[in-house]
Amino acid sequence: MGRIVYWMNTSIDGYIEDRNGGPGFGEPAEDFQEAANDHVRRIAAFLFGRRLYETMEKPWTQDLGKEGAPPLEREFARLYKETPRYVFSDTLQTVPDGVTLVRREDARSTVTRLKRETDGTLQLGGPELAVSLLDLIDEFWVYAQPVIVGGGKPYLPVTTELRLRLAEHRSLASGITFRRYVRP
Template identity: 80%
Template sequence: MGKVIYWMNTSIDGYIEDADGGMDFMEPDEDFQEAASDHVRRISAFLFGRRLYEAMEAPWTQELGKDGAPAVEREFARLYKETPRYVFSDTLQTVPEGVTLVRREDAVSVVTRLKDEIDGILQLGGPELAVSLLDLIDEFWVYAAPVIIGGGKPYLPVGENVPLRLAEQRSFASGIMFRRYVRPPAGH
């Protein structure tokens, strides 16, 4: 059975985007980029909301990873392109080869089916999509940059209590802190 992992990069105050919609507050070092590539090697599929898909797709399939780019960027771009990608959107009409378009109303049924069919990691990205799939998420991953941005789009805009247990943490030379949370077993 597959496992859904929700992973987003944030500021330490919990925002994935600043008030202007920018994500450039994250300054990853090579150690972080290597860890990201190691993770992507284990991913069976990416599950993206439309905005995150648009932020990732063009750069990693067209611009980044070309000759002359750092080796770690070229490796991540190669892994990204080789991994099946699903984009959940009601506004997109077409997607390139290697990407599957799923309408938002079908998100729960498609992800439930993928969890049953794929024995591996389903990497979820995008806060609105994560909220709609909250009950299907097995782990929550946060890479927090050492910056306070004071507002913007939160990591997970839910209005309910979701108890989690810290399962792993790691720091990088750049000051980025990784935390992996899992749902506690029922009754705990």
């Protein structure tokens, strides 16, 4: 049975985007890119909401896959393209090969089926999608960048308390921290 991991990069004040809708974190540090590549090597599939999918797809399938990009970023692009991707959207009409389009109304049944049929990690991304599937998430991963953005889109806009247990914590030389939380 698969595990669903909700992973987003945040500011230390808990936002995935600043007030202007951008990540506001600057260029990724090399040690972060190495850690991200290590995680992506073990991912069985990406499960994205539409906005995160649109943020990820072009840069990692077209821009950074080109010659001249840093080697770690080219490796991430290769790993990203090789990993099955599911996008949950009611507005997209088509997606490229390697991506499966799922209507939002079918998200719960699709993710439940994938979790049952997959041996490995299903990486969930996108706060609205995560909230709609909150009870299916096994782990919460946070890479906190050493920046305070002072507002924007929160990591997980829940309206109720969710208690978790810290299972792993690492600090990277760049000042980025990784925290992995599981349900108690």
